[in-house]
Amino acid sequence: MIPDATVTYDAAITSQLVHIGISHKTAPADVRGVFAPDSDGLNTLLDQLSSRVDECFVLATCGRFEIYAHARSASLNTLRDALSEVSFCGTQGLSILSETTSGEATVRHLLRVAAGLESQIIGEPHILGQVRVAFQHAIARHSIGPNLHALCRAAIHCGKRVRHETAINPTARSFASMTADHVAASIHDLRSRTILVLGSGKLAGDVTRAIATKQPARIVILGRNRDRAKHLATQVEAECHPLALFPKMIAQADATLVCTAAREALIHRRDVVLACNDHLMIDLSVPRNVCHRVGNVPGVQLLQLDDLVSKNPVQQSALSAANAIVAREMKRYLKWRHARQDSTLFRMMKDLAA
Numbered sequence: 001m002i003p004d005a006t007v008t009y010d011a012a013i014t015s016q017l018v019h020i021g022i023s024h025k026t027a028p029a030d031v032r033g034v035f036a037p038d039s040d041g042l043n044t045l046l047d048q049l050s051s052r053v054d055e056c057f058v059l060a061t062c063g064r065f066e067i068y069a070h071a072r073s074a075s076l077n078t079l080r081d082a083l084s085e086v087s088f089c090g091t092q093g094l095s096i097l098s099e100t101t102s103g104e105a106t107v108r109h110l111l112r113v114a115a116g117l118e119s120q121i122i123g124e125p126h127i128l129g130q131v132r133v134a135f136q137h138a139i140a141r142h143s144i145g146p147n148l149h150a151l152c153r154a155a156i157h158c159g160k161r162v163r164h165e166t167a168i169n170p171t172a173r174s175f176a177s178m179t180a181d182h183v184a185a186s187i188h189d190l191r192s193r194t195i196l197v198l199g200s201g202k203l204a205g206d207v208t209r210a211i212a213t214k215q216p217a218r219i220v221i222l223g224r225n226r227d228r229a230k231h232l233a234t235q236v237e238a239e240c241h242p243l244a245l246f247p248k249m250i251a252q253a254d255a256t257l258v259c260t261a262a263r264e265a266l267i268h269r270r271d272v273v274l275a276c277n278d279h280l281m282i283d284l285s286v287p288r289n290v291c292h293r294v295g296n297v298p299g300v301q302l303l304q305l306d307d308l309v310s311k312n313p314v315q316q317s318a319l320s321a322a323n324a325i326v327a328r329e330m331k332r333y334l335k336w337r338h339a340r341q342d343s344t345l346f347r348m349m350k351d352l353a354a
Contacts, residue, residue: 016070016072016147017068017069017070017102017103017106017147017151018068018069018070018071018076018100018102018106019066019067019068019069019079019100019101019102019106019110020066020067020076020079020080020083020099021059021065021066021067021098021099022035022064022065022066022083022097022098022099023064023065023099023118024064024120024306025099026097026098026099028306029286029287029288029304029305029306030287030288031097032063032064032065032286033286033287033288035065038263042058042137045058045067045082046138046141047141047143048082049067049069049079049082049143050141050142050143052071052082053069053070053071053078054072054145054147055069055070055071055144055145055149056068056069056070056138056143056148057135057137057138057143057144057152058137059113059130059131059134060134061126061127061130062203062284062285062305063119063120063127063305064118065083066113067079067082067083068151069148070145070147070148076102079100080098080100104330107154107333107334108326108330110151110152110155111154111155111158111159111326111329111330113155114127114128114155114156114158114159115128115158115162115325115326116128116162116163116169117162117168117319117322117323117326120306120309121169121173121174121178121309122168122169122319123163123169123173123318124173124174124175125169126174127159128156128160131152131155131156131159132156134152135149135152135153138152146340147337150336150337151333154330154336157329158325158326158329158330161325161329162322162325166318166321166325167317167318168318168319168321168322174206175206175305175308176203176207176209176210177210178308179207179210179211179257179284179308180207180211180213180214182282182308183195183211183214183255183257183280183282184214186255186301187255187280190214190215190216190217191215191216192217193216193217193218193255194216194217194218194219194220194252194253194255195216195219195220195253195254195255195256196220196221196222196246196249196253196255196256196257197211197219197220197238197256197257197259198222198243198246198256198258198259198260198267199222199223199258199259199260199261199285200223200224200225200229200232201228201259201260201261203284204221204223204232204260205232205235207257207259207284208232208236208238209236211257212236212237212238218238218239219233219236219237220238220240220241220252221233221238221239221240221241222240222242222245222246222249223240223242223243224242224243224260226242243260243266246267246271247270247271247272247273247274250271250272250274250279251274251275251276253276254278254279254280255279255280255281255282256279256280256281257281257282257284258282258283258284258285258289258290259284259285260285260289261285262285262289263287264289265288265289265290265291266290267281267289267290267291268291268293268294269291269294269296271294272294272297272300273297275297275299276299278299278301279299279300279301280301280303281300281301281303282302282304282308283302283303283304283305284305285305286305288304
C-alpha cells in the first residue's frame with residue numbers, strides 16, 4: 001500500500017492544528033448518540049470555541065462528531081473541555097472514547113475523512129457533502145479563517161478526486177442502500193410486503209427512495225412533520241400517516257426502518273406488541289430511537305446502525321489509489337502552508353527593516 005504521505009516540511013508549520021473526535025472506531029452507537037447537538041447547540045459550541053481558539057469548525061454526522069481547530073496556542077485539552085460540555089461524558093471518559101491528532105496527522109485525518117477512508121462503509125458518498133456543510137456552517141458563524149478554510153477546501157478537493165478517479169466504492173453504497181439491500185435479502189417475496197419508514201428528514205428520504213427501488217407492495221411513511229412526510233410520499237408513491245399511528249400500523253407491516261431525529265427512544269416494547277411474526281426492525285437513528293428491549297419481543301429482529309456494516313473487502317488497488325491521492329493532496333496543502341509561512345516571515349522582516 002502506498003503510504004499516506006512523506007513530507008519534509010518544518011513540523012512547526014502545522015503544529016497549530018489540532019483535532020478531537022468521536023467515531024465508530026472509538027465508541028459504540030449508544031455513546032456516539034450523546035455527541036449530537038441540535039443546530040442551536042452546534043452554534044453555541046462554535047461560538048464558545050471561537051473565544052478560545054483562532055479558527056474552528058465542527059463536523060457532526062450520524063457516525064462521527066469532530067472538532068478541528070487552529071490557534072497559536074492550540075491545545076487538545078481546550079477541545080476536550082468543549083466536547084465534554086456537549087455530552088454526558090467527563091474529560092476522563094473522553095480520553096478513552098475520543099481520537100486526537102495534531103499537526104500533519106490532523107491534515108491527513110480530515111483528508112481521509114472527506115475521501116471516505118475513515119467511514120464505516122469505505123468510500124460512502126455522503127461524508128463529502130457533510131464536510132462541505134460543516135465548512136459552510138463555520139463560514140456562516142465566522143469561526144473559520146484562512147488556515148482551516150484552505151484545509152477544508154483541500155479535503156473537499158481530495159474527496160472529489162478519490163471518488164472520481166478510483167473504484168473505492170463503485171456502487172456508491174451508503175447506509176440507505178445497504179439497508180434496502182438487507183431488507184430485500186431478509187424478506188421473502190418483497191413485492192407482496194409492507195414496509196414502514198419512520199421519519200421524514202434526509203436520511204428517511206434516502207432510505208425510502210432506496211427501498212422503493214426494491215419495489216415492495218406498499219411503503220408507509222410515518223412522520224411528525226406532516227408536510228415533509230407527504231412530500232416524500234408523493235416522490236415514491238407511498239402512503240403517509242402521523243407518527244403516532246405506529247403501534248397500530250406495525251400490525252400490518254413486515255419491516256420498520258427507523259430514521260427519526262428524536263433525542264431519546266421513541267419506540268418501546270409496548271409499541272410493538274401487535275407486530276407480526278418475523279418482523280424486521282432497523283434503527284438507523286443516532287442516538288438510538290428504538291429501546292433495546294424491543295429486540296426481546298418474540299418475532300421481532302432488531303438491528304442497529306452498526307449491525308448493518310458489512311465486511312465486504314475493498315479492492316487493494318482502489319485503496320492504494322485512494323491513499324496515493326490523499327498523499328498528493330496532503331503534500332499540496334503543506335506546500336501552501338509553507339509558502340504562507342515564508343510570506344508572513346518576509347512581511348515581518350520587511351516591516352522591521354522599514
